[in-house]
Amino acid sequence: MFQAHIKEKTMHRDVHLHTGIPMYEFLCCTLAKESEGVVESLNYKKENVGVLLLNLGGPETLEDVQPFLYNLFADPDIIRLPRLLRFLQQPLAKFISMMRAPKSMEGYASIGGGSPLRRITEEQANALRTALEEKNMPAKVYVGMRYWHPFTEEAIRKIKKDRISKLVVLPLYPQFSISTSGSSLRLLEEIFREDEYLVNMHHTVIPSWYQREGYVKSMATLIQSELETFQKPREVMIFFSAHGVPRAYVEEAGDPYKDEMEHCVRLIMTELRLRGIPNDHTLAYQSRVGPVEWLKPYTDDTIRELGRRGVKNLLAVPISFVSEHIETLEEIDVEYRELALESGIRNWGRVPALGCEETFIRDLADAVIEALPYVGAMAVSNLEARQSLIPLGSVGELLATYDTQRRELPPPVPVWEWGWTKSAETWNGRAAMLAVLALLLLEVSTGQGILHQMGILPLFH
Numbered sequence: 001m002f003q004a005h006i007k008e009k010t011m012h013r014d015v016h017l018h019t020g021i022p023m024y025e026f027l028c029c030t031l032a033k034e035s036e037g038v039v040e041s042l043n044y045k046k047e048n049v050g051v052l053l054l055n056l057g058g059p060e061t062l063e064d065v066q067p068f069l070y071n072l073f074a075d076p077d078i079i080r081l082p083r084l085l086r087f088l089q090q091p092l093a094k095f096i097s098m099m100r101a102p103k104s105m106e107g108y109a110s111i112g113g114g115s116p117l118r119r120i121t122e123e124q125a126n127a128l129r130t131a132l133e134e135k136n137m138p139a140k141v142y143v144g145m146r147y148w149h150p151f152t153e154e155a156i157r158k159i160k161k162d163r164i165s166k167l168v169v170l171p172l173y174p175q176f177s178i179s180t181s182g183s184s185l186r187l188l189e190e191i192f193r194e195d196e197y198l199v200n201m202h203h204t205v206i207p208s209w210y211q212r213e214g215y216v217k218s219m220a221t222l223i224q225s226e227l228e229t230f231q232k233p234r235e236v237m238i239f240f241s242a243h244g245v246p247r248a249y250v251e252e253a254g255d256p257y258k259d260e261m262e263h264c265v266r267l268i269m270t271e272l273r274l275r276g277i278p279n280d281h282t283l284a285y286q287s288r289v290g291p292v293e294w295l296k297p298y299t300d301d302t303i304r305e306l307g308r309r310g311v312k313n314l315l316a317v318p319i320s321f322v323s324e325h326i327e328t329l330e331e332i333d334v335e336y337r338e339l340a341l342e343s344g345i346r347n348w349g350r351v352p353a354l355g356c357e358e359t360f361i362r363d364l365a366d367a368v369i370e371a372l373p374y375v376g377a378m379a380v381s382n383l384e385a386r387q388s389l390i391p392l393g394s395v396g397e398l399l400a401t402y403d404t405q406r407r408e409l410p411p412p413v414p415v416w417e418w419g420w421t422k423s424a425e426t427w428n429g430r431a432a433m434l435a436v437l438a439l440l441l442l443e444v445s446t447g448q449g450i451l452h453q454m455g456i457l458p459l460f461h
């Protein structure tokens with residue numbers, strides 16, 4: 001019975017594999033190869049099972065805002081500098097975070113002085129633990145944030161202390177992006193690589209899960225009940241607003257985010273149609289930072305356009321994140337609402353984030369349980385596969401399946417070779433830093449230059 005269930009899931013993954021998202025090919029081929037015959041031999045009750053929830057993290061107080069922004073901009077998956085300029089990552093992060101902090105602090109002040117992300121993620125972790133227990137699969141659930149407390153490193157320390165032997169890694173982003181789940185996985189790979197205990201701990205990653213029935217149905221239910229608050233539910237435009245990423249992530253770096261987002265919207269709309277809800281819908285991307293092109297259409301442009309087209313009823317659906325956060329509470333609820341009303345929309349609504357919604361959490365628990373056989377399977381029969389599911393030694397391989405830009409990077413080129421001695425190198429480095437700071441100052445005062453063209457400097461505008 002159990003085995004039949006696993007087989008069915010494997011087939012489901014196979015189907016998904018053919019959506020053309022290379023990351024899935026990498027992960028799922030390994031899964032499919034290993035799934036049969038191994039499942040029966042596993043008894044999870046004897047194992048110390050852990051689930052690691054990965055999330056972004058957010059400042060808890062206004063003092064946290066600048067250091068939080070520093071952590072965010074110091075991430076090479078958020079500001080992707082060319083190899084030659086990598087040495088600028090940290091000074092640039094310091095600079096941009098200081099310039100952006102006042103504006104961000106205003107935003108956080110307006111939602112109560114800090115991000116609710118930690119509280120909500122910890123509530124989700126508790127709810128997931130309870131759901132797993134109810135499904136007879138006791139597990140410890142950890143929260144590892146990328147840019148603020150509790151940091152991923154703190155979660156990993158607890159995982160080691162608790163002697164977890166099987167770990168399911170579950171990024172709390174329904175769709176995969178290099179800038180979110182990808183960044184956290186890259187960090188995990190670094191942490192795992194350096195630690196013998198972690199290298200030997202069996203683990204697997206659920207890279208994205210927007211296609212799961214429980215998620216799709218919970219989203220459809222939230223939309224359905226919000227539609228009913230309108231006087232004429234049938235006339236409401238369902239407006240999916242996803243967090244954007246720079247276009248180059250998708251078009252040059254191979255980020256599957258846009259494909260996954262569009263697929264996700266199709267699945268939710270199909271579910272709504274099955275429930276007899278024929279409303280029009282549209283998808284746009286919000287929260288762009290800086291002047292480089294991000295995924296289009298932009299949410300603000302689309303709201304204006306819908307107003308021009310005479311749409312009067314709009315229901316905003318935040319689609320890329322499962323907690324309330326600054327971009328739902330401030331950007332959507334305040335800024336976009338105002339813009340919509342100015343653009344001629346008369347009735348505005350917003351679907352809440354999933355949070356601890358029951359069907360959703362129970363489905364996440366199922367996702368964890370379904371992933372467990374694959375954790376052990378790797379270890380049982382294939383040493384190489386053990387390391388490849390979420391590839392310790394070879395996260396690089398996983399990343400290379402979607403990140404064509406990185407794969408094509410030339411070998412490291414020495415920067416500024418003006419001298420050959422150690423001390424000459426040090427001084428060359430310092431001189432280069434001074435030159436760059438001078439360039440930065442020049443760009444800030446004139447508003448023009450290479451960093452503006454690359455879309456880096458105006459991040460703090």
Ligand SMILES: C=CC1=C(C)c2cc3[nH]c(cc4nc(cc5[nH]c(cc1n2)c(C)c5CCC(=O)O)C(CCC(=O)O)=C4C)c(C)c3C=C
Nearest residue numbers: 058059078104115177179180243244245289320321325326
């Ligand atoms: C799927 C969700 C997200 C993607 C994709 C994403 C990409 C991305 N974000 C920035 C820059 C910022 N993000 C900020 C906050 C923030 N981002 C997300 C989610 C995604 N980001 C969330 C949930 C939050 C809010 C956390 C909270 O505290 O509530 C911020 C800080 C806030 C601000 O100053 O506006 C920045 C900056 C980039 C550059 C990027 C892709 C490259």
Ligand SMILES: [Fe+2]
Nearest residue numbers: 056179243287
């Ligand atoms: Fe963001």
Ligand SMILES: [Fe+2]
Nearest residue numbers: 243287288327
């Ligand atoms: Fe953002």
